[in-house]
Amino acid sequence: xxxxxxxxxxxxxxxxxxxxLNCSFTDSAIYNxxxxxxxxxxxxxxxxxxxxxxxxxxxxxxNASLDKSSGRSTLYIAASQPGDSATYLCAVILDSNYxxxxxxGTKLIIKP
Amino acid sequence: EAGVVQSPRYKIIEKKQPVAFWCNPISxxxxxxxxxxxxxxxxxxxxxxxxxxxxxxxQLPKDRFSxxxxxxxxxxxxxQPAELGDSAVxxxxxxxxxxxxxxxANVLTFGAGSRLTVL
Numbered sequence: 001x002x003x004x005x006x007x008x009x010x011x012x013x014x015x016x017x018x019x020x021l022n023c024s025f026t027d028s029a030i031y032n033x034x035x036x037x038x039x040x041x042x043x044x045x046x047x048x049x050x051x052x053x054x055x056x057x058x059x060x061x062x063n064a065s066l067d068k069s070s071g072r073s074t075l076y077i078a079a080s081q082p083g084d085s086a087t088y089l090c091a092v093i094l095d096s097n098y099x100x101x102x103x104x105g106t107k108l109i110i111k112p
Numbered sequence: 113e114a115g116v117v118q119s120p121r122y123k124i125i126e127k128k129q130p131v132a133f134w135c136n137p138i139s140x141x142x143x144x145x146x147x148x149x150x151x152x153x154x155x156x157x158x159x160x161x162x163x164x165x166x167x168x169x170x171q172l173p174k175d176r177f178s179x180x181x182x183x184x185x186x187x188x189x190x191x192q193p194a195e196l197g198d199s200a201v202x203x204x205x206x207x208x209x210x211x212x213x214x215x216x217a218n219v220l221t222f223g224a225g226s227r228l229t230v231l
Contacts, residue, residue: 004154031218032218034219034220036220036222041227042224042225043116043203043222043223043224043225044155044203044205044220044222045222046219046220046221046222049218049219089154089155091154093218097168098160098168099157099160099168100145100157100220102154102155102156103154104152104153104154105152105153105154
């Protein structure tokens, strides 16, 4: 059974720092992996999607990597800003049945 | 593009009452998802549609929950009767069909959610 884990559950860093959020999954048979952002009381916004054949995707200050063999993905945020404060969730789509399996998220706080 | 539209945004009901949520996905998105999300947790899939067919409803509590997606566009999710434990945010999402193959366009787009409080 596929399990997705995000560590840490919460992270607080000063503005301007570069930081890494981690996502691990137990079964490498994935279709793709997606990173989402969720602001309090709002829906989820897709940040980056990495296909199973890809190693990384970049969008602005965000870079997501994927290592299927080790069951890991990281979301790198460069030069963090207070506006980056949110909960970040990763989700994998299973190759077998296209089910989405979610991590519980990392709550990120960027202190001004 | 209006994005995924959900209504109502908020609903407060007493237990044993019925409630319904509505979702209008992005035009052209064949795949539609209903999720339930509790505070501090990731979303939990309730049902996934490919066009008008429910292809994954294994986690839908069928004794009280029902969903439909007539004509493969809009969808409604109903709870009858509601229980205290149903209090959560109900999220709708849509994407291009995964059956079309791997694509950067398989990105899920979420609505703002419907927050349900059962008293």
